[in-house]
Each structure stands twice: as structure tokens, then as C-alpha cells.
Amino acid sequence: MSEPKLVVGQSGGPTPVINASLAGVLDEAVTGRRFPEVYGLRHGIEGALGDQLIPLDGLSREQIDTLARTPAAALGSCRRKLGPEDYGRVLDTFRRHDVHWLCYTGGNDSMDTCERLRAAAQQAGYDLAVYGVPKTIDNDLVETDHSPGYGSAARYWAIVTQEVTLDVASMRTYDRVVVLECMGRDAGWLTAATALLKRDERDGPHVLLTPERPFDAGAFLKAVEAALSRTGYCVVATAETIRDTSGQFVAGATSGADHFGHPIVTAVGETLARMVSQCLSVKARAVKPGTLQRSSALHVSPVDREEAREAGRTAARRLAGGRSGEMVALLRPEMGPYRCEYGGVPLPAVANRERRLPSEFLAPGYAGVTAPFLAYGTPLIGPKPEPYFRLV
Amino acid sequence: MSEPKLVVGQSGGPTPVINASLAGVLDEAVTGRRFPEVYGLRHGIEGALGDQLIPLDGLSREQIDTLARTPAAALGSCRRKLGPEDYGRVLDTFRRHDVHWLCYTGGNDSMDTCERLRAAAQQAGYDLAVYGVPKTIDNDLVETDHSPGYGSAARYWAIVTQEVTLDVASMRTYDRVVVLECMGRDAGWLTAATALLKRDERDGPHVLLTPERPFDAGAFLKAVEAALSRTGYCVVATAETIRDTSGQFVAGATSGADHFGHPIVTAVGETLARMVSQCLSVKARAVKPGTLQRSSALHVSPVDREEAREAGRTAARRLAGGRSGEMVALLRPEMGPYRCEYGGVPLPAVANRERRLPSEFLAPGYAGVTAPFLAYGTPLIGPKPEPYFRLV
Numbered sequence: 001m002s003e004p005k006l007v008v009g010q011s012g013g014p015t016p017v018i019n020a021s022l023a024g025v026l027d028e029a030v031t032g033r034r035f036p037e038v039y040g041l042r043h044g045i046e047g048a049l050g051d052q053l054i055p056l057d058g059l060s061r062e063q064i065d066t067l068a069r070t071p072a073a074a075l076g077s078c079r080r081k082l083g084p085e086d087y088g089r090v091l092d093t094f095r096r097h098d099v100h101w102l103c104y105t106g107g108n109d110s111m112d113t114c115e116r117l118r119a120a121a122q123q124a125g126y127d128l129a130v131y132g133v134p135k136t137i138d139n140d141l142v143e144t145d146h147s148p149g150y151g152s153a154a155r156y157w158a159i160v161t162q163e164v165t166l167d168v169a170s171m172r173t174y175d176r177v178v179v180l181e182c183m184g185r186d187a188g189w190l191t192a193a194t195a196l197l198k199r200d201e202r203d204g205p206h207v208l209l210t211p212e213r214p215f216d217a218g219a220f221l222k223a224v225e226a227a228l229s230r231t232g233y234c235v236v237a238t239a240e241t242i243r244d245t246s247g248q249f250v251a252g253a254t255s256g257a258d259h260f261g262h263p264i265v266t267a268v269g270e271t272l273a274r275m276v277s278q279c280l281s282v283k284a285r286a287v288k289p290g291t292l293q294r295s296s297a298l299h300v301s302p303v304d305r306e307e308a309r310e311a312g313r314t315a316a317r318r319l320a321g322g323r324s325g326e327m328v329a330l331l332r333p334e335m336g337p338y339r340c341e342y343g344g345v346p347l348p349a350v351a352n353r354e355r356r357l358p359s360e361f362l363a364p365g366y367a368g369v370t371a372p373f374l375a376y377g378t379p380l381i382g383p384k385p386e387p388y389f390r391l392v
Numbered sequence: 393m394s395e396p397k398l399v400v401g402q403s404g405g406p407t408p409v410i411n412a413s414l415a416g417v418l419d420e421a422v423t424g425r426r427f428p429e430v431y432g433l434r435h436g437i438e439g440a441l442g443d444q445l446i447p448l449d450g451l452s453r454e455q456i457d458t459l460a461r462t463p464a465a466a467l468g469s470c471r472r473k474l475g476p477e478d479y480g481r482v483l484d485t486f487r488r489h490d491v492h493w494l495c496y497t498g499g500n501d502s503m504d505t506c507e508r509l510r511a512a513a514q515q516a517g518y519d520l521a522v523y524g525v526p527k528t529i530d531n532d533l534v535e536t537d538h539s540p541g542y543g544s545a546a547r548y549w550a551i552v553t554q555e556v557t558l559d560v561a562s563m564r565t566y567d568r569v570v571v572l573e574c575m576g577r578d579a580g581w582l583t584a585a586t587a588l589l590k591r592d593e594r595d596g597p598h599v600l601l602t603p604e605r606p607f608d609a610g611a612f613l614k615a616v617e618a619a620l621s622r623t624g625y626c627v628v629a630t631a632e633t634i635r636d637t638s639g640q641f642v643a644g645a646t647s648g649a650d651h652f653g654h655p656i657v658t659a660v661g662e663t664l665a666r667m668v669s670q671c672l673s674v675k676a677r678a679v680k681p682g683t684l685q686r687s688s689a690l691h692v693s694p695v696d697r698e699e700a701r702e703a704g705r706t707a708a709r710r711l712a713g714g715r716s717g718e719m720v721a722l723l724r725p726e727m728g729p730y731r732c733e734y735g736g737v738p739l740p741a742v743a744n745r746e747r748r749l750p751s752e753f754l755a756p757g758y759a760g761v762t763a764p765f766l767a768y769g770t771p772l773i774g775p776k777p778e779p780y781f782r783l784v
Binding site for chain 1 (some may be wrong): 560
């Protein structure tokens, strides 16, 4: 007879701390022995369709700590939208292996999958408790102050934006404009994070293009020109998904849609750099770190890593305590210094919804972010790096 | 009466340790008081044309240490090829300010500028001693085992290639190919560095495209397919300047040439990613960190930083000792564990020449690097990062 099992899975684009959340689940489930057996789903819900379960009970505390600082999804991730017939197949696998608890880390699509699976199990009379752990560098999940993963990707952008600014400032008699291409789907949270270590007008970003503001080429070029005349160089931060006033993507190339129907947009940085070169006759470069912004271990925010791990622990404890159909929410007390508390929200409140950057976080036009955004984002990225030397 | 002066300048593309070399010069010149006065040239030789000299004698030891860990060129850099009439203008500025020593950090173009300036001063009967400090992330300077800047950019690529590999491996049921676009002009040193932390076939890069090997689309796609069938995903590392068998750049867009006539090539990563998507029907992404690969302070090799600083100290000591017309060379003893020694080579031996990756450092086709390259490159990037957790 097999023991009743917890399975844990990872879904959607990885973050540098998605494994910290897995480590948090294992802190409670393996080290804390809250469940009879613990397995991992290989490539998220696809592992349940393909019957790929990996035993995790043998992991040592040291291995779990190493896992917590490893970027990308150690179990494998996926972007799989389940079809109506798939839920039964997943439940068949769970039944065969005596799986009665599912802990799933992902974004709003994954929370939808969790909720549908929970409902399918209930309808089938199968005893399955489901708990979601939020995860996205995009920070677009609703009903949570922020999502694990965002703080580290935000720290990445906050730091590299200042480094790229030093570089272009030092080359301003030659290279004068740099365009940074940021991830973030239809929300500008990550693009806005490029401004978190900006101290004054010499620091980038000087022009901020978010999906929340329609792109107007004339206004954009004017903003770049104004920055050039003020400082001699210009750092542009753009979301990869900006659209013009007619709703068309600005990116030069789009290459279809992903399995959830989200369009895949590429090369907006190259497009804008070319536009600047041609229209303003200054040398412009594009910088597109792509998956580096979600996998750089050296840029992990210690605040984010600890919160991601605690979110995993919270989910495991709540599952063990009999809760189901919820996602962990990260809560920030309204008053006092920054602190994170952990609650739960019903999955249907989160599934398939997205949170965009509120307008009070954006300065007029493409000028950047506001003080309320800095107050929101600064605690999430952890300690400020040591200041650099600035001669001029 | 003004005192005789040393001026120090920075030239060409910045590196994360070009300021460490400046700090090394200041260790001897300011802290060690080897010269009566020390000034910096704003934006390299352009500062001498435009009479922009910055006094540096007031810097404290602490400020010099902070400078040593600051990326980009703190004095400002340039890419300026002097015309025949410019040398006289530079000498006029030097005469006016009593400049009799020049210490200049740069690549092979900058060493040419140094040599011509030295010759022009000699011809004009003006007493000017000139010393070059090597600097390039491209590692294409001749007559030196390696160049300061390379070790840090190589460390950047060695680390991020493994992080990007973890990311694509964890998403292999969806994203399957990543193309990394590396700097390096016409030499593959930096592209080759992507392999410095590869342990086995699961680790990237799986396909390595250097300027030393002509690009053949059919052979490239076969190499990607072979990697996909072996591991399920594929990491391609490409130099931005690869050319096809007819000598044409593979990049989709070229945008003119720089002031030295070197062509500016962009977006080869996007071009190859599109080729893979279209021909092999798998999702492929491009990653182009651009100037991040030469400005990321967190990826600096401690070996490289110390060598860059010592190279600066060596140049200042040799200038103070009466030497001129040389560049510091970094030498590696043939036997025994890695160690760096510092010598000098005549500027004409270095100026305008470039060193490409020798064929014994490249495996056949696009397969990667050889053991001799690993033996060459590994000591330069400093300590290995802590290993990651790998579940499968």
C-alpha cells in the first residue's frame, strides 16, 4: 500500500527564487515531516499527464538549502493550458499514486489550473487539497501586495540600469543612447524597477516606456532629445510589450502566441534603437538580457528569497492544516517600516486576472516613476549596493 | 609656475576593471607621490583636444579604492582617431599645462594613438614619455598573454551561460533554444568564455559560433538539431560579428562603422533565433546583454581586478623610472600554477594588430572549445561559483 502523498509543482516562467519557494515547501514537508510522502511533478502539470513523479523525501537539509539559491525551476516548469479531458487524466495519475495534496507555484494562469483541478476533483468525489504559491517576475498577480520573484528581477534592473548608465555616460562622445528591453507582459512593474536606484537626473532611466502608456513616436523622440540636451546621453527603459495608440505592438517582430494565447513579442529594443539612430542621428544600442533578468543568482534580493521560501512554508502548513483552494498572499502593513505577512486568498479571486501599474506610480508622459512607487518597490529589492565612484 | 604633470586617460569601450587600472596608476602617482602633479584627461585624448583636464591629486586612498570597483570609465572614454593636425593640438595642450608623462589605457587603436603622439612629440623636440596599459574585454591585443577586462567579461559569460542553461532546461517543453549574443569584434575569445564553467553535455553552450569559423546555415541548424535530440534544449553562443562563407555579416542589420572603420553589427542573436524558429519549428529566444557584459560589477573576476590595478601601477612606476613608448604586457610562466608577471612591449608591436582565437582552442565545427582553451581561460575568471542544485 502506498502512503498518501503531497505533490509539488512549478509552472510558468522561472524566477531566481522559484526554487526558494520549493525549498520552503520541503522545509515543512520533508524536514518537518508534515506529510507521509512528498513527490515533485516533472515540468509542472505535464508531469501528472505523463506520470512523471520524482520522490523528494530523500533530500537533506543541506540539499534543500542549495536548492533555495539555485535559479530556474529545478523540477522543470511548463506553460500548459489543460483541456477539458486533461483534468480526468491528472486525477487518474493522482489516484494511482495516492496524491491528496497539491502545492503549485505559478502565476495567474497556473492559479486557474489549480482551481479547475480542485473543482474537477470535488466533482469526481476525489479527496484533493490544492494550494497555490504566487510566483512571477512580472508582479501582475492580484490580491497580493507583491509576488515572489519580482523583488529579485527588480533588483536586477535597478542595479544594471545604473551600471549601463555609467557605461553610456563614459562613452557619451560616441554612444549616446541605450534602450533597455524589460520583460513584464502587459504590466510595467519590472520596467518601473529600473528607476529604483536612480538618485538624480544623471542616473538612468531618463525615458520610461510602460504598457500602461500608449507609445507615441514623436513624444518618445522628444523625450530622448530632451534628455540628450540635459545630460549628453540617454537611457531608455521599455517594456517589451508596449503598443502604439492604435493598440499595435511597437516591436518589429512578433512570433505568434504562447499556449495561453499571450502574444510573444520580441526586439522592441532594437526597433527603438534604430528609430533613435535614424531620426536623431545619434548612436543608439539595444540591451536585451532576456532570460538573464529572471535567472541571475548574483542579483537575487535577500528579502525576496526569504519571502519566497516563507510563502512555500506557509502553503505547506496550510495544506497540512486542512486548507484548500487558496493562494498564499503577501501582505504589507499600512503603517510602520516594511514587513511582510502571509495570508491566503481564494483561487478564483486570482485566476486569470492581472494587475497593471496604477497610474499614481507613473509620472506624466514617459518621465519615470513617482515617490509612491519608490516607497512601494525599494524595500523589495533588499539592501542598496555600495555607492560607486563618480568623478564628474 | 606649474609643476610638470602626469596625465592619465581612458580610451575605447569600458570594462568593469578599467577604473582598477586607473586606481593602480593613482596608487603610485597620488598615494605614492611619484609625480609632482597628476591630472586626468576627460574622455581620453578628446580631453587634450578640448583642454579638459581634471586634477586628481586630491583623491584619498579610500576614494581610489572605491574607484577600483566602479564599472565604466570614470574619466570618460572615447573612440577618437586623431587626424594628422590633431597631434600638434594635443602637444599644444600638453605644453600649456606642462604635461610630460602620459599614461593611456586602451586597446590596439589607442596604442596606435599613443605611439603616434610619442613620435610627434619627439619630432617636435617636446619631452613626453608615454606608457600604455592594455584594456579590452575582447582579449584581442597581441604581445600579452591576456588583457585586463577579459577575465571579468569572461566570468560574466561563464556564469550567465550556466544560469540561462538552467532556465531553458527547466522550460524545455516550451522554450527550447536560446541564442546568446557576445561582443568581441573579430575575435572569439569572449564567445569561447561561455564554455568555461561547462561540466557536461547538459550544460551550455551546445553550439559555439565564433568569427574564426565561417557561418554555414545548414551546418548550424544541424548542430542545433543534434543538441535538441541529445538534451531536449540548446544554448547557442555567437559572436556578434560572425560572417558567412562569402564574408558577409550574418547579422540582420548593420549600422555603419565606428570612427576607426570597424563595422558596427547588431541583432545577430535575433537573426539566428528567427532562423531556428522558422527552420526547426521550435521556440527560440535571443539574449543580448550588450554593454552589461562589460559593466556588471557583481561579475568582476577578482583575479582580473587585481591584475588590472597592478598593470596600472606597473605603467606608472615604469614612466617614473624613465621608460617610454611601451605597453604593459601580462605574462604567464609556462610551467607551474597560474601566476601573472608584468613586462613591457614596444607600442609599434601592439598598435593596430589583433589576435584571433588560435585554432587549437576550438573544437571541430561549432562544437565548442578544447582543453587547452579551458587551461588558458579558467584561471582568469577567478574562483568557481558555488555549485547549483540539479535534480534531474
